[in-house]
Amino acid sequence: MTSREKIIIDTSPGEKRVAVLKNNRLANLFIERHHAPWLRGAIILAKVTATRKELGASFLDLGTSPGYIEHTKMCQPIDGESLLVQVLNDAHRKKSARVSSNICFGGKYLDLYPVGAISSISRKIKSKKNRNLIRQFINENIPNGMGVHIRDAFDVNDLLCMRAVTSAQLEKWKNLKEKIVKSRSPSILIPSVGALGLAMEKYPNANIYEGKYGVLFKDYDLDYEINRALERKISLDDGAYLFFDETEALTSIDVDIGSKSKPRSETTSLVAHLAEEIVWQLRLREIGGIILIDFPRFKNFKIRDYFLKTMQSFALSEEVSLVIHGWTRTGLLEITKPRGGNSLKDLLVGKAEDNTPTLETTALKVLRSLMKETTGIAYPKVICSPFLKNVLNTTFDEEIGNISDKLGTKVVITEDSQMTYNEFLIKNGIN
Numbered sequence: 001m002t003s004r005e006k007i008i009i010d011t012s013p014g015e016k017r018v019a020v021l022k023n024n025r026l027a028n029l030f031i032e033r034h035h036a037p038w039l040r041g042a043i044i045l046a047k048v049t050a051t052r053k054e055l056g057a058s059f060l061d062l063g064t065s066p067g068y069i070e071h072t073k074m075c076q077p078i079d080g081e082s083l084l085v086q087v088l089n090d091a092h093r094k095k096s097a098r099v100s101s102n103i104c105f106g107g108k109y110l111d112l113y114p115v116g117a118i119s120s121i122s123r124k125i126k127s128k129k130n131r132n133l134i135r136q137f138i139n140e141n142i143p144n145g146m147g148v149h150i151r152d153a154f155d156v157n158d159l160l161c162m163r164a165v166t167s168a169q170l171e172k173w174k175n176l177k178e179k180i181v182k183s184r185s186p187s188i189l190i191p192s193v194g195a196l197g198l199a200m201e202k203y204p205n206a207n208i209y210e211g212k213y214g215v216l217f218k219d220y221d222l223d224y225e226i227n228r229a230l231e232r233k234i235s236l237d238d239g240a241y242l243f244f245d246e247t248e249a250l251t252s253i254d255v256d257i258g259s260k261s262k263p264r265s266e267t268t269s270l271v272a273h274l275a276e277e278i279v280w281q282l283r284l285r286e287i288g289g290i291i292l293i294d295f296p297r298f299k300n301f302k303i304r305d306y307f308l309k310t311m312q313s314f315a316l317s318e319e320v321s322l323v324i325h326g327w328t329r330t331g332l333l334e335i336t337k338p339r340g341g342n343s344l345k346d347l348l349v350g351k352a353e354d355n356t357p358t359l360e361t362t363a364l365k366v367l368r369s370l371m372k373e374t375t376g377i378a379y380p381k382v383i384c385s386p387f388l389k390n391v392l393n394t395t396f397d398e399e400i401g402n403i404s405d406k407l408g409t410k411v412v413i414t415e416d417s418q419m420t421y422n423e424f425l426i427k428n429g430i431n
Contacts, residue, residue, distance in 0.1 A: 017030075017031050040340070089339050130156045
């Protein structure tokens with residue numbers, strides 16, 4: 001059976017972009033830039049630099065950046081001690097990277113929690129017989145004091161293979177413990193799997209396609225999909241609209257059913273479409289934290305309940321972590337979603353008072369264009385704003401040098417003060 005999921009990899013100077021398509025629609029986008037490598041998922045022997053009981057958290061030195069860990073009954077660090085942690089989220093805006101002491105070794109069939117005693121089975125496994133077989137497997141193969149989450153890909157018909165997978169995970173933990181003894185904090189013991197590794201963990205059955213310099217992204221029309229995910233307004237085929245407003249504290253989503261909405265007899269299908277699109281956009285846009293949805297006031301209150309249940313069901317089937325808190329007194333639906341770091345908008349566009357993300361995004365487009373569109377240009381010259389020139393010559397100086405080596409000629413960058421931040425031109429320098 002052909003997988004309906006695809007992973008599209010674009011390797012370009014300065015970054016790796018990994019897009020996930022579900023039924024040929026962009027569902028996830030993971031971007032890793034060389035000047036800001038990922039820590040997400042890395043296992044680190046960190047050093048506790050400060051404990052703040054009043055905040056219920058401790059601050060850590062992760063080696064390459066600061067981090068923080070929330071206190072739990074099982075984790076009460078003291079100043080100066082070494083602490084084994086795993087990075088949950090990279091630094092977000094002014095917040096340090098968030099870490100946990102509950103280490104997880106992820107895999108296609110199961111996730112092993114060597115310091116966590118709670119085990120679980122994917123809700124997608126419905127068969128009572130299979131669930132009983134899996135419980136027996138856990139009792140026989142997972143040591144006491146460890147936890148495991150069984151994924152829906154777990155094969156009860158090939159328990160010999162599943163035992164081998166589990167054994168490999170346990171061996172990985174054994175090797176890590178030996179490494180801890182020989183290491184000094186802070187030090188990275190197991191690096192992040194990066195953008196591609198995360199995509200493969202989340203979508204283990206996806207077909208993988210690799211390309212360079214944005215060619216595959218263009219073939220699949222992904223640049224259009226990315227730009228659409230950065231827009232405030234999303235229009236639906238039903239004639240309805242969604243408006244996304246991201247702030248540092250929360251995200252608000254305004255639902256407008258529009259003048260072209262379906263008759264009341266078809267309202268249920270419209271509401272289902274709205275619920276599914278909101279969940280899809282939350283995942284694609286990497287929106288986290290507090291989210292308030294301003295839903296239209298229908299006279300039939302059952303419509304509102306149907307909207308909530310559809311959101312819950314779709315989020316579960318799409319494995320989007322949402323906590324739905326319910327309706328406020330003012331009629332807003334309040335939900336929360338764990339942050340995975342910067343949102344797509346933060347990463348690619350930034351805020352009005354900080355144009356650095358926009359400049360970096362444009363600079364990376366310049367680098368792709370130099371590799372893809374300079375055939376026949378003997379002496380490539382980039383003309384751009386002084387701001388963009390500065391980013392190219394500082395943040396991406398190494399990439400410019402590598403591109404010059406590959407093209408066999410030095411890339412010249414000149415400025416034009418009349419150009420906007422995201423405007424550039426590549427031409428032959430001898431003209």
